[in-house]
Every structure is written in structure tokens, then in C-alpha cells.
Amino acid sequence: MAEQDGMSSRAQLARGSGEYKSAVPTKIAALDFSVLNSAAADIEDAVTALIRFDEHARGRLGFSSPTLGPMSSILLRTESTSSSQIENLTVGARQLALAELNQSSSANAISVSANVLAMEAALELSDRVDRAAILTMHERLLTGQPGWEHHAGTFRHQLVWVGSSGLSPRGASFVAPQHDLIDELIADLVQFMGRDDLPVLVQIAIAHAQFETIHPFVDGNGRTGRALVHALLRGKGIVRSTTAPVSAGLLKNTESYFASLTAYQNGDALPIVEQFGNAARFAASSGxxxxxxxxxxxxxxxxxxxGLRPQAMAWKLLPHLISHPVMNNELVASLLTTSQTSALRALQQLSSVGVVSERSGLKRNRIWQHDGILSVLDDYAGSLLRK
Structure with a gap:
């Protein structure tokens, strides 16, 4: 029987009552995936492309470059933005940067900023991608998403479904497994992710699709599942120095991405493997x-x-503009481990030659930004939706 939500008529309740089928995923820890050998050559090419992308980042910036860390940070934010956009959470580069300064009132920007925290957790925990790591990623995500904090880092204890109405799972395009199956399915997934007998990208694609099929959380499954992808890419040694924009590749054709997840749920793993091969190649090229x-x-x-002397504080701040194209005095003082006075001097030095501009127009709580970097980031995000 459908539950009364206080807003539905008796007729709607009647239509929502009756039998439905929820998913019962196949356990994959020891499953034979040799049927996917037909995609092996393409997958190998995609992995090679990701490795070259990572090498390019190191070669372009250098292991000892102070810019490598900030570049990795902004690519992680770019990937978080793309992953969120798959869920129809859209935000510009400036608003996201303002959210990280606690200066944005945009709900989307705040949610995407929380997704950045989930991605950061994925990379931090990449050496042990287990049940606890998955819960930590989700906790970082939903703790920063207003209204959902009480679900953060907790497997669901209720039924969830995709499509149809919020009243009943009848007619839904996908009904997730019953919640009492989640613990054993996650344990099986963790065991699968520890295997070393599969091509890495095949393993990652299947792990992602299995996670989305389990749908272990009330909300944030897609974003957590894509954060999991980066934990595995880092943990398996494919992308070690930065973050490849794989979600950007998936965002290019969300219809095919969602269709491949449906195919997986119906027993065909090849489409999701092909999707990840395409997304990896796109990530390497566009990244x-x-x-x-x-x-x-x-x-x-x-x-x-x-024209500035080599000891000028502006030189130390310069590399940080990549990861923080919008700054305030407090952030700069923290980044450079210096006083508020020295931080302001660095910003004024950058501003005096036109590197950054002050855009708030305020005497207090001023904001400086690098227009060129913001433009590059917004152009990249915009290009993902152009057919």
C-alpha cells in the first residue's frame, strides 16, 4: 500500500499500491568477465591516454613546481562540477570559488562545493577503497548539502527508486535493492575492487555500475559513485598527480551514460565499459x-x-591563482602562512599590474579575481554541453 503523504488523493494512493520488483544485483567478487575481452584493445588505449595525460601534467608543470598542487586542485574542482552537472546541479567557476570562501548564497554552488570535499576524500583514501572509505566520501558530500546532513555517511534504511512518482515505486524505471541487502552487496563490491586479474578501466567501470545498482544511499549515489572512480584511478596507479575529467566525458552524452547503466542492470556490462573508455579518452584529450x-x-x-622584485610576496601567491581564481585577504594569509597585512600587500601587487582585479567594490570583505582563469574554466564547462 502506498503511504499517505498528505497531498495525494485516494485515487493516486490506489494507483500507487500493489506489487513492484526491486533489483537484486548479481554478486561480482568472483565473477568471470572474460566476455568483455572484445573491448580490451580500446580500454588499453584509453588507459594509455590517461597515463599520458598525467605525465603531461607533470612535464608541463614539473614535480617540484609549486603549480602542480594548485593545478591538481582546480582539475578536481572541474571534475566535481561536471559530476554535479550530470545531476543537474550547475554552477559557474566564480560562484563555486565564492562558495569555498563562504561568500555564495547559491544552493547549487554550496552543493558542488560539498562534492569537491567528497572528491578530495576519494583521493585521500585511494590506498584503501573499502566500506569505510565509501561512507567517508558520502559523509563529506552530504554534510555540506543543506537539508541532507542527517543522511551523511549512512547507508539507507528505506526503499529508493528512479522515475515515476515519489509516492510509490510502481512504474519506476529502476527500484534499488531492498536496504537489508546493502551491507553484503557493498562487501562483495569491495572484494571485487581488490581484484588484480582485470584490466583496470574495465574493473573501474563495472565497480561504478555495480555501486549505482546497489544505490546504497538516500541521496548522492551518482556523485559518490563517480568519486569512487577517482579513488580507484589513483589507487590503481593510473592517474597519480592530478585529476582526469572523466565525469566531463560522461557529461558529453548523459543519455548514453544512463542507458549503459540500465544495460548493466539488465545483465550487459559491455556498454558501461565502452562509456568509460570513451570518457577516459575525452578526459585525457580535453584535460x-x-x-x-x-x-x-x-x-x-x-x-x-x-617588474616586481624577486622577493615580492606576489610571486609566492601567483601559483595559487590556478586553484583559487577568486581570493580574499583571509585566504591569502592562510595560503602563504603570513599576516593579513602581508597578504593584502601581495593582492595589491597583483592588482597593480592587472593580474587580478577587485570586483566587490567594498571597503571590507573585498574579493579579488583572475578573470582569465575564470574564463578558461567557464569555457571548458560550456563546451561540454555543445553538440
Missing amino acids: TQLIDRLGAELDHSSEMLK
Whole structure:
């Protein structure tokens, strides 16, 4: 019997009552996936492309470069934005940066900022992708999402479904497994992710699809599942230095991505493997271009600073503009481990030569931004939706 929500008529309740079928996923810990060998060559090419992308980031910036860390941070934010956009949570680069300064009132920006925290947790925990790591990723995600905090880091204890009405699972396009199956299914998934007899990207694609089929949380399954992808890419040694924009590749064709998840739930794993192969190649190509464009902005800014003495605080702040294209005095003081006075001097030095501009127009709580970096990030995000 459908539950009364206080807003539905008796007729709606009657239509929502009756039998339904919820998913009972096949356990995959020891499953033979040799049927996917037909995709092996394409998957190998995709992995090679990701490795070259990672090498390009190191080569373009250098292991000892102070820019490598900030570049990795902004690519992680870009990936978080794309992953969120798959869930129709859209935000511009400036609003996301403002949210990280607690200066944005945009609900989407706050939610995407929380997704950044989930992605960061995924990379931090990549050496042990287990039940606790999955719960931590989800906790970081929903703790920062207003209204959902009490679900953060907790497997669901209720039925969830996709499509149809919120009143009943009848007619839904997908009804997740009953909640009492979640613990054993997650244990099986963790065991599967520990295997070393599968091509890595095949393993990652299947792990992601299995996670989405389990749908272990009330909300945030898609974003947590895509954070899991990056934990595995880092843990398996494919992308070690930065974050490849794989979700951007999935965002290019969400219809095919969702269709491949449905195919997996119906017993066909090949489409999701192919989707991840395509997304990985796109991530490597577009990510390389993004690194080069951001690097060019930084090079141009360096040229503009040439008149400053080498000891000027602005030089120390310059690399951080990649990961923080919007800054305030407090952030700069924290980044440079310096006083508020020295932080303000660094911002004024950058502003005096046109590297950053003050856009708040306020005497207090002022905000400075690098227009070129913000433009590159917004152009990249916009290109993902252009057919």
C-alpha cells in the first residue's frame, strides 16, 4: 500500500499500491568477465591516454613546481562540477570559488562545493577503497548539502527508486535493492575492487555500475559513485598527480551514460565499459588542453609581474591563482602562512599590474579575481554541453 503523504488523493494512493520488483544485483567478487575481452584493445588505449595525460601534467608543470598542487586542485574542482552537472546541479567557476570562501548564497554552488570535499576524500583514501572509505566520501558530500546532513555517511534504511512518482515505486524505471541487502552487496563490491586479474578501466567501470545498482544511499549515489572512480584511478596507479575529467566525458552524452547503466542492470556490462573508455579518452584529450590553457594564463601573469622584485610576496601567491581564481585577504594569509597585512600587500601587487582585479567594490570583505582563469574554466564547462 502506498503511504499517505498528505497531498495525494485516494485515487493516486490506489494507483500507487500493489506489487513492484526491486533489483537484486548479481554478486561480482568472483565473477568471470572474460566476455568483455572484445573491448580490451580500446580500454588499453584509453588507459594509455590517461597515463599520458598525467605525465603531461607533470612535464608541463614539473614535480617540484609549486603549480602542480594548485593545478591538481582546480582539475578536481572541474571534475566535481561536471559530476554535479550530470545531476543537474550547475554552477559557474566564480560562484563555486565564492562558495569555498563562504561568500555564495547559491544552493547549487554550496552543493558542488560539498562534492569537491567528497572528491578530495576519494583521493585521500585511494590506498584503501573499502566500506569505510565509501561512507567517508558520502559523509563529506552530504554534510555540506543543506537539508541532507542527517543522511551523511549512512547507508539507507528505506526503499529508493528512479522515475515515476515519489509516492510509490510502481512504474519506476529502476527500484534499488531492498536496504537489508546493502551491507553484503557493498562487501562483495569491495572484494571485487581488490581484484588484480582485470584490466583496470574495465574493473573501474563495472565497480561504478555495480555501486549505482546497489544505490546504497538516500541521496548522492551518482556523485559518490563517480568519486569512487577517482579513488580507484589513483589507487590503481593510473592517474597519480592530478585529476582526469572523466565525469566531463560522461557529461558529453548523459543519455548514453544512463542507458549503459540500465544495460548493466539488465545483465550487459559491455556498454558501461565502452562509456568509460570513451570518457577516459575525452578526459585525457580535453584535460591536456585545459592544463595548457590554464598554464598559458599563468605564464602571461608571470610576464606581467616581471617588474616586481624577486622577493615580492606576489610571486609566492601567483601559483595559487590556478586553484583559487577568486581570493580574499583571509585566504591569502592562510595560503602563504603570513599576516593579513602581508597578504593584502601581495593582492595589491597583483592588482597593480592587472593580474587580478577587485570586483566587490567594498571597503571590507573585498574579493579579488583572475578573470582569465575564470574564463578558461567557464569555457571548458560550456563546451561540454555543445553538440
